[in-house]
Amino acid sequence: MVCVLQCYYVQRLTCTFLSFHRPILVHNPHLDGLKDDVLYHFSLGTETHDLPAMFGDVKFVCVGGSPWRMKSFIEYIASVLGMEDPKAEYPNICAGTDRYAMYKIGPVLSVSHGMGIPSISIMLHELIKLLHHARCTDVTIFRIGTSGGIGLEPGTVVVTKQSVDANFLPKFEQVILGKTVMRNTDLDPGLAQELLECSKELNQFDTQLGNTMCTMDFYEGQARLDGAFCSYTEEDKQEYLHNAQKAGVCNIEMESSVFAAMCKMSGLRAAVVCVTFLDRLKGDQLTSSHDILNNYQQRPQILVGHYIKKHLTHKKDS
Amino acid sequence: MVCVLQCYYVQRLTCTFLSFHRPILVHNPHLDGLKDDVLYHFSLGTETHDLPAMFGDVKFVCVGGSPWRMKSFIEYIASVLGMEDPKAEYPNICAGTDRYAMYKIGPVLSVSHGMGIPSISIMLHELIKLLHHARCTDVTIFRIGTSGGIGLEPGTVVVTKQSVDANFLPKFEQVILGKTVMRNTDLDPGLAQELLECSKELNQFDTQLGNTMCTMDFYEGQARLDGAFCSYTEEDKQEYLHNAQKAGVCNIEMESSVFAAMCKMSGLRAAVVCVTFLDRLKGDQLTSSHDILNNYQQRPQILVGHYIKKHLTHKKDS
Numbered sequence: 001m002v003c004v005l006q007c008y009y010v011q012r013l014t015c016t017f018l019s020f021h022r023p024i025l026v027h028n029p030h031l032d033g034l035k036d037d038v039l040y041h042f043s044l045g046t047e048t049h050d051l052p053a054m055f056g057d058v059k060f061v062c063v064g065g066s067p068w069r070m071k072s073f074i075e076y077i078a079s080v081l082g083m084e085d086p087k088a089e090y091p092n093i094c095a096g097t098d099r100y101a102m103y104k105i106g107p108v109l110s111v112s113h114g115m116g117i118p119s120i121s122i123m124l125h126e127l128i129k130l131l132h133h134a135r136c137t138d139v140t141i142f143r144i145g146t147s148g149g150i151g152l153e154p155g156t157v158v159v160t161k162q163s164v165d166a167n168f169l170p171k172f173e174q175v176i177l178g179k180t181v182m183r184n185t186d187l188d189p190g191l192a193q194e195l196l197e198c199s200k201e202l203n204q205f206d207t208q209l210g211n212t213m214c215t216m217d218f219y220e221g222q223a224r225l226d227g228a229f230c231s232y233t234e235e236d237k238q239e240y241l242h243n244a245q246k247a248g249v250c251n252i253e254m255e256s257s258v259f260a261a262m263c264k265m266s267g268l269r270a271a272v273v274c275v276t277f278l279d280r281l282k283g284d285q286l287t288s289s290h291d292i293l294n295n296y297q298q299r300p301q302i303l304v305g306h307y308i309k310k311h312l313t314h315k316k317d318s
Numbered sequence: 319m320v321c322v323l324q325c326y327y328v329q330r331l332t333c334t335f336l337s338f339h340r341p342i343l344v345h346n347p348h349l350d351g352l353k354d355d356v357l358y359h360f361s362l363g364t365e366t367h368d369l370p371a372m373f374g375d376v377k378f379v380c381v382g383g384s385p386w387r388m389k390s391f392i393e394y395i396a397s398v399l400g401m402e403d404p405k406a407e408y409p410n411i412c413a414g415t416d417r418y419a420m421y422k423i424g425p426v427l428s429v430s431h432g433m434g435i436p437s438i439s440i441m442l443h444e445l446i447k448l449l450h451h452a453r454c455t456d457v458t459i460f461r462i463g464t465s466g467g468i469g470l471e472p473g474t475v476v477v478t479k480q481s482v483d484a485n486f487l488p489k490f491e492q493v494i495l496g497k498t499v500m501r502n503t504d505l506d507p508g509l510a511q512e513l514l515e516c517s518k519e520l521n522q523f524d525t526q527l528g529n530t531m532c533t534m535d536f537y538e539g540q541a542r543l544d545g546a547f548c549s550y551t552e553e554d555k556q557e558y559l560h561n562a563q564k565a566g567v568c569n570i571e572m573e574s575s576v577f578a579a580m581c582k583m584s585g586l587r588a589a590v591v592c593v594t595f596l597d598r599l600k601g602d603q604l605t606s607s608h609d610i611l612n613n614y615q616q617r618p619q620i621l622v623g624h625y626i627k628k629h630l631t632h633k634k635d636s
Contacts, residue, residue, distance in 0.1 A: 028548040037544065040604045041536075068416045098386045099433065115417065118434025118572055121535040128546035166496045176538045177550060177558045178484045217439040218359075220494045226355065228446035229583060230346040232495060240495045254436055265547060286358045 022138045024131040025267040037133065039126040043096030046133050054093075055134035059107040060308050061127070061141040061268075063120070064300075065255070067101035067112040073144065073301050074103035074110040080305040081106060081312065108308060113143075113255065117216065120255040121262070128266045140191065140269040142307075144300035147212070147253040148222060149276025150245045154288065155296045157205060157303060159195045160187055160212040160272035161248070163256035166221065168213065168247035172257040183261035185214075188269045195271055198306045205299050210250025212272060214257035222252050224284040241280055251276050273300040340456045342449040343585040355451065357444040361414030364451050372411075373452035377425040378626050379445070379459040379586075381438070382618075383573070385419035385430040391462065391619050392421035392428040398623040399424060399630065426626060431461075431573065435534065438573040439580070446584045458509065458587040460625075462618035465530070465571040466540065467594025468563045472606065473614045475523060475621060477513045478505055478530040478590035479566070481574035484539060486531065486565035490575040501579035503532075506587045513589055516624045523617050528568025530590060532575035540570050542602040559598055569594050591618040 031037065036047035044051070062077075064070050071090065078084035083106055093102040100123055103110045111127060113120040120143075131139055149156060162170045163185040172183045192209055199207035219227025223237040244252075256272045263270035275296045277286055286293070349355065354365035362369070380395075382388050389408065396402035401423055411420040418441055421428045429445060431438040438461075449457060467474055480488045481503040490501045510527055517525035537545025541555040562570075574590045581588035593614045595604055604611070 026546045028543075028545060030543040030548055030552075034544065034603070036603075036605070038603050038605055066416050098384050114432045114434075114437055115440060116432075116434050116436025118533075118535050119432055119437050122433060122537070125535075125537045125545045125547075132546070166493045168496075174538060175484045175534055177541055177554060178486075215436075216493055217436050217443075219440070219443045220492060223495055225346075225348040226352065227346060227443045228344045228450070228580070229443075230348055234348075236495060262546070285352070285354075285356050287354070287356055 022267060024128060024136055024139060025265070026129060026132045027265060031129070037129060039130055041097060041099040041122050042094045042102065042126050042130065044094070044130065051130060051134040055104070055109065055130060056136060057107050058104070058109045058131065058134065058136050059139055061109045061111065061131075061139060062144055062304060063111045063113050063123070063127075063141065063259075064144045065113060065115050065146075069144075069297065070101055070110045070112040071103055074105055074108070076298075076301050077108050077110070077305050077308065078105045080309050081108075107312070116254050117214070117258045121258050124259065124262045128262065128268075141263055142270070142304045143255060143259050143272045143274075144304055145253055145255065145272070145274040146277050146297055147251040147274040148278055148280040149251045150241055150249055150280055152208065152250060152276050152279060153206065154276055154278050155205060155299065156276050157199065157207040157299050158212060158251045158274050158276060159192045159207060159209050160256055160260075160274070161189075161192060161209050162186065162211045163214050163260045163272065164211050164247065164249060165257060166213065166215055168211075168244060168249060172261040174261070184264060185257045185260040186264060187260050187271055191269050191271045195273060195303060195307055198303055198310065202302065202306055204302065207303065208250055211248040212256045212274065213244055213249045213252045215252060215254055218254065222280070226284045238281070252280065273303055275299045340585060342446060342454055342457060343583070344447060344450045345583060349447070355447060357448055359415060359417040359440050360412045360420065360444050360448065362412070362448065369448060369452040373422070373427065373448060374454060375425050376422070376427045376449065376452065376454050377457055379427045379429065379449075379457060380462055380622060381429045381431050381441070381445075381459065381577075382462045383431060383433050383464075387615065388419055388428045388430040389421055392423055392426070394616075394619050395426050395428070395623050395626065396423045398627050399426075425630070434572050435532070435576045439576050442577065442580045446580065446586075459581055460588070460622045461573060461577050461590045461592075462622055463571055463573065463590070463592040464595050464615055465569040465592040466596055466598040467569045468559055468567055468598055470526065470568060470594050470597060471524065472594055472596050473523060473617070474594050475517065475525040475617050476530060476569045476592055476594060477510045477525060477527050478574055478578075478592070479507075479510060479527050480504065480529050481532050481578045481590065482529050482565065482567060483575060484531065484533055486529075486562060486567060490579040492579070502582060503575045503578040504582060505578050505589055509587050509589045513591060513621060513625060516621055516628065520620065520624055522620065525621065526568055529566040530574045530592065531562055531567045531570045533570060533572055536572065540598070544602045556599070570598065591621055593617045
């Protein structure tokens with residue numbers, strides 16, 4: 001018993017020590033020489049805003065494509081954490097621009113990122129610098145999104161094990177000065193497991209762990225038959241998607257690879273949690289009703305909300 | 319004189335004939351089999367909306383990254399064409415979604431596309447299908463945007479001759495079923511020349527014809543020194559940008575290559591008109607005042623507005 005307790009306290013102390021010392025890493029010696037760092041696409045900056053005062057307490061960041069969804073997430077998380085004020089409007093912190101929207105309540109930040117790798121990449125560069133300038137530590141980040149499933153019942157939530165490219169390889173190609181550099185797309189396996197546990201506790205919808213294919217477009221890049229251009233057959237499409245399935249791909253979206261790569265480089269614990277809107281083996285068009293799709297897209301919010309509440313409650317109790 | 323008149327009428331008849339027969343081309347045999355084509359990211363569809371009635375008269379389409387800018391463009395074009403109604407609000411036709419915003423006045427459509435190749439690619443697939451379903455003919459399309467210049471005075475407008483990739487090559491790589499297909503990024507040379515003529519007539523700001531480099535991200539992909547990550551020196555950056563300049567690159571943005579490729583494939587006359595916000599040889603950060611940047615970003619609108627007005631006036635007079 002003494003031994004178990006000792007192990008417990010050593011573990012807690014180690015966690016506390018580690019978490020206290022897990023800063024946000026930027027890898028850019030040039031930043032130190034900047035008097036003012038203008039985070040242009042957020043309409044924020046180090047000279048114009050007191051970033052440590054505004055963001056220093058952030059411990060959880062949720063990002064997603066749609067600005068509306070990220071506003072609804074902050075309202076949802078406020079109610080989950082019992083921090084809602086029925087009279088309060090949650091102001092958009094990036095109101096000076098329409099590139100991204102950003103909301104905050106307590107230790108939770110919610111940011112939209114638009115669609116596709118380039119759009120989320122700009123947002124992540126500026127978010128990582130923001131968290132660094134704000135001297136945040138021990139931050140966990142989630143991408144909550146929508147996706148096409150492969151062989152899954154629509155509405156299934158997929159927690160990404162590895163993000164893979166269009167050839168099912170776990171890598172992200174970053175072009176720097178015209179040369180291609182390969183980056184790792186591993187996500188935090190412990191965090192993924194904790195999210196699966198949360199789903200079991202909630203018991204409201206199916207959640208699976210699987211690989212997520214990240215593509216450069218929604219139509220030809222995902223073997224859809226309903227774009228403006230299509231040079232392949234239904235059989236070609238089925239063969240490609242079945243090969244993806246054999247490689248462990250459960251769903252397809254458009255941001256996970258650069259999200260995984262950049263979060264890993266900056267020391268952020270990261271997870272990708274996407275609901276599937278349809279089974280791509282059975283079709284391409286999103287014909288489900290608005291109500292059904294709306295219900296589906298709340299599922300990643302519910303799962304991540306449960307995780308955040310659990311962690312904050314645990315911290316308060318301990 | 320008879321000969322000149324004959325030439326004139328033959329030319330006019332040929333133009334009329336050609337313009338009448340210049341439809342929007344989709345290259346997808348599967349579309350004919352769709353009972354309903356849901357343009358999901360526009361929140362429009364062939365069963366739910368009368369697309370020919372809503373869009374059949376469209377002759378000019380303007381696209382740009384920011385939804386605010388595309389709303390301000392439709393207000394501006396309404397005033398230029400004398401079609402404004404001081405009491406009128408221009409409704410967002412895509413109000414059912416926050417992925418893109420769309421506005422229309424008379425024959426002019428204005429659509430936002432977000433940031434980066436994947437985001438504009440989704441929009442263009444659905445726009446090309448929309449124009450096709452609406453049975454539009456003889457449509458001219460402009461991307462009006464912002465960019466970083468190379469060796470140009472900030473505020474200079476660049477009309478793109480060719481869109482080139484990060485190695486200064488005029489191609490767009492489209493991944494289909496995991497394989498890379500090369501697409502041509504030529505833009506309409508006649509339209510570019512007409513825009514340069516318009517700029518001379520306006521005589522309000524400098525406009526240049528040049529190549530535009532289209533990159534996959536804003537920071538490392540454009541050799542910026544102020545991202546969250548940077549593994550190269552100021553000298554490496556300068557060498558890369560000077561090499562780009564030697565290859566005829568006047569400015570850098572993030573959408574022109576797929577825009578050029580998709581418009582060419584669908585038979586849309588297309589031009590890219592971007593203002594430069596800064597000279598990248600002298601810096602990376604956007605530190606100019608809001609008023610200056612706002613003035614700069616109106617310039618592509620003014621140029622394209624002048625072109626549209628000239629063409630509509632010419633049509634009315636003829």
